[in-house]
Each structure stands twice: as structure tokens, then as C-alpha cells.
Amino acid sequence: MALVDYDEGLTMRQAQTIYFDVNRFGADGGYGDAWVDFKLGPLPVPFPNTQARVRAVRYHDLHHVLTGYDTNTIGEFEISAWELGAGCKDFVAAWQLNLGGLFAGLLSAPRRTVRAFLRGRRSESLYGRPFEALLDRTVGDLRREMRVDAPPSGPTAGDVLWLALASLAGLAVGVVGFAFVLVVAPIGIVNLALRRHRARRAAGARA
Template identity: 80%
Template sequence: MALVHYDEGLTMREARALYFEVNRFGADGGYGDAWVDFKLGPLPVPFPNTRARVRAVRYHDLHHVLTGYDTNAIGEFEIAAWELGAGCKGFVAAWQLNLGGLFAGLLSAPRRTVRAFFRGRRSESLYGRPFEELLDREVGELRREMRVDQPSVSPAAIDVLCLGAAGIAGLGVAVGSLAIAVVVTPIGLVNLALRRRRTRSAAEAGA
């Protein structure tokens, strides 16, 4: 999917609606879904869409709009790294998801992931700010306020140390996530089979 340009004159509410439409997330971005799919290769493994996840992903989606990172696998690794660099504040679900994403990114796209982390270190995330007020702000205004497009500079020693610490923590999260995935993969298989059956039944009914 091609990257979308969000005009700086749009409000965040308007830009988010476009983001939902282009990515086929539904009118509410899927926030009301009981389950979300985590892609384990071609297999969709369902995880509960917890209140803590929804609380974090609302800001995460705005970060996609503001930073320009894609919603494909590499783009998600990049924005995970960026959010860790910029800070996730008291959003535990964001820390957990992003640490795992950072580790996966360091394995699959290390240069882009590292670059995104250091970009985040020069930026400021939206986590913890009054959410509804953000939706009425303009895209360009928030980009400048968050310093998402600061010129690239050589990382300081503290930035490198923070990246190393995040990578080690990400390894721990990845191991834990893998253990959970082993448990829930059978659910994913059943879920995939049921979806295919519903699709086939709908096709046969429409024939």
C-alpha cells in the first residue's frame, strides 16, 4: 500500500478518518472490536483487544499520521522504535508492544529501526496528552510541536545506551510473546478456519 500524504492543514480528526479509510480499519479504527489479529506469518493469531491496548493505540494511530511511517510490517517496527525513543510515558501496553516491535525490527530492518529510534529521541510523543483536544489540532501544527522532522544528527552516548537497553528488554518481551503465541496459535487456526468457512458460505449463497 502506498504511503498517504496528510496535508498539514487538515485537522487530526480529518487526517485520522483518512488514515482509517486508506488502511481499511473501519470507521472507529477497530477500537470496538473484541479481538485483534497479530500476524504470525500468514496466520492471524487473535489477541484480546484490551482496554489498555485501545487506550494506547489511539495515540499510536495519530503518530502514524504525524511521522509518516507505514502500517506494513517494517513501518510498524519503525514506529515502535520511534515511540520508544520519544517516550511512551505511563502506557504499559505501548511499552510492551513497542519493545517487541523494536526487537523484531532490529532483526529484520536494523538500519531503518535504529534510524527511527534516534529520530524519536529528538521528538516528543503524544502519549498522556488530552486526547480529544488533539483531534482538533492541525497536522502541521502538531508536527512542529512534536519536532518529528528535526534534522538528523549523530546520536549522543545516552541515545546509544537507551537503544541497547530497549533492545535487551525487547528480547525479553519477544520471548514472552512467543510463549503466548504457542498457546494461542490453535485459537488462530480455528479462527482462520471459521473465517474461510463463512467466506465460502457467503460466496455459495450469492451464487
């Protein structure tokens, strides 16, 4: 999917609408869905769309708009690294998902992942800010305020230490997450099959 260059004069609400449309997330971004699909290679693995995830992903989606990272697999690894560098505040779901994403990114695209992490260390995330107020700000305003385009600089000792600690935590989260997927995936796959069956029946009824 092609990357979108969001005009800096757009409000975040306008940019969010474009982002949802381009990525086919639905009018509400999929926030109201009971299940979401996690791509495990070519296989979509459904898992529960918890309140904690929805609370975090609203900000996560705005970060995609502001940083320019894609929503493909590598892009998600990059933004995981960026968010860890910029800080996830008290958003537990963001920490869990991003630590696993960082570790996977270090294995599959180490240079891009480290570059995104260091960029995040020079930036500031939106986590914890009043969400609705952010939607009325412009893309350009928030990019400057968050310093997402700050000139790159070499890693500091603190950067290296935090990356090492996050990588170890990411390994632990990845192991636990894989076990969770093994347990939840069968339930999610059945749920997905039922949803598709209902959709086909609804399409047939309309025809």
C-alpha cells in the same frame, strides 16, 4: 499499500478518518473488535484486543499519521522504535508491543530501525495527552510541536545506552510474546474461523 501524504492543514480527526479508510481498519479503527490480527509473516494470528491495547493504539495510529511510517511490517518496526525513543509514558501495552517491535526491527531492518529510534529521541510522543483535544488540532501544528521533522543529529551516549537497554528488554519481551502467541493463537484462529463462517452466512442471507 501506498503511503499517504497527509496535508498539514487537515485536522487530526480528518486525517484519522483517511488513515482508517486507506488501511481498511473500519470506521472506528477496529477499536471495538474483540480480536485483532497480528501478522506473523504471511499468517494472521488473532489475539485479544485488550483495553490496554486500545488505550495505546489510539495514540499509535495518530503517530503513524504524523511521522509518515507505514503500517506494513517494517513500518511497524520503525514506529515501535520511534515511540520508544519519544517515550510511552504509563502506557504498558505500548511498552510491551514496542520493545518487541524494536528487537524484531533490529534483526530485519537495523538501519531503518536505529534511524527511527534516534528520530524519536529528538521528538515527543502524544501519549498521555487528552485524546479528543488532539483530534481538533491540525497535522502541521502537531508535527511542529512534536518536532517529528527535527534535523537529524548524531547519537549521544544516552541514546546508545537507552537503545542497548531497550534491545535487551525487547529480547525478553519477544521470548515471552512468542510463548503467549503459541498459547493464544489456536483460540484466536478458531475465533477467526467462526467470524468468517458467520460473515458468509450473513452474506448468503442477504443474497
